Amino acid sequence: MAESERSGRLAMAMKEQQRGDVYAPECPSRGVLDHVTSRWGVLVLVALLEGTHRFSSLRRKVAGVSEKMLSQTLQALEQDGFVLREAYPVIPPRVDYSLTPMGREVATRVEELAEWIEENLPRIMVAREQHSTRRRSS
Numbered sequence: 001m002a003e004s005e006r007s008g009r010l011a012m013a014m015k016e017q018q019r020g021d022v023y024a025p026e027c028p029s030r031g032v033l034d035h036v037t038s039r040w041g042v043l044v045l046v047a048l049l050e051g052t053h054r055f056s057s058l059r060r061k062v063a064g065v066s067e068k069m070l071s072q073t074l075q076a077l078e079q080d081g082f083v084l085r086e087a088y089p090v091i092p093p094r095v096d097y098s099l100t101p102m103g104r105e106v107a108t109r110v111e112e113l114a115e116w117i118e119e120n121l122p123r124i125m126v127a128r129e130q131h132s133t134r135r136r137s138s
Contacts, residue, residue: 032080036106040065040073045099045107046114048083052098082106 020029035041043062047053053061059070074097077083082103088094099107117124 035073035076035080036082036110038073040069041077042110042114044070044073044077045082045103046111048097048099048103049107049111052096054094054096058097077103 021027022029022033036045040062043065044058047058047061055070055074058074059065059067062070065073074083074085078085081100084098084100084103086096086098088096
């Protein structure tokens with residue numbers, strides 16, 4: 001079967017599938033939501049918007065993430081079709097990570113959320129302080 005025919009069949013099958021429902025406890029969309037909106041998922045997606053990175057470069061960019069968490073995050077995002085992992089048969093081994101077209105779509109959306117948080121952090125910090133003050137005086 002030709003690659004274009006296979007792609008066409010996959011597109012048809014995807015259209016026939018039912019839309020996700022994040023409120024349904026068994027819906028796989030909840031897992032995808034978790035991968036995309038986890039602290040490390042957001043940071044990896046936004047970092048990859050800048051372009052292709054190697055593992056060590058991503059680890060430096062996403063300061064504070066452990067090797068294990070970065071590896072798990074990349075694997076989950078790759079499984080969901082958002083990240084492309086390209087391994088090159090060279091010595092030493094070289095692996096590049098980049099966003100797929102679908103990954104760019106979701107990364108752009110979570111980047112907007114991250115930017116909103118950064119821009120509104122002073123307001124958020126005031127709200128936190130007000131909340132703490134109210135709790136202490138109750």
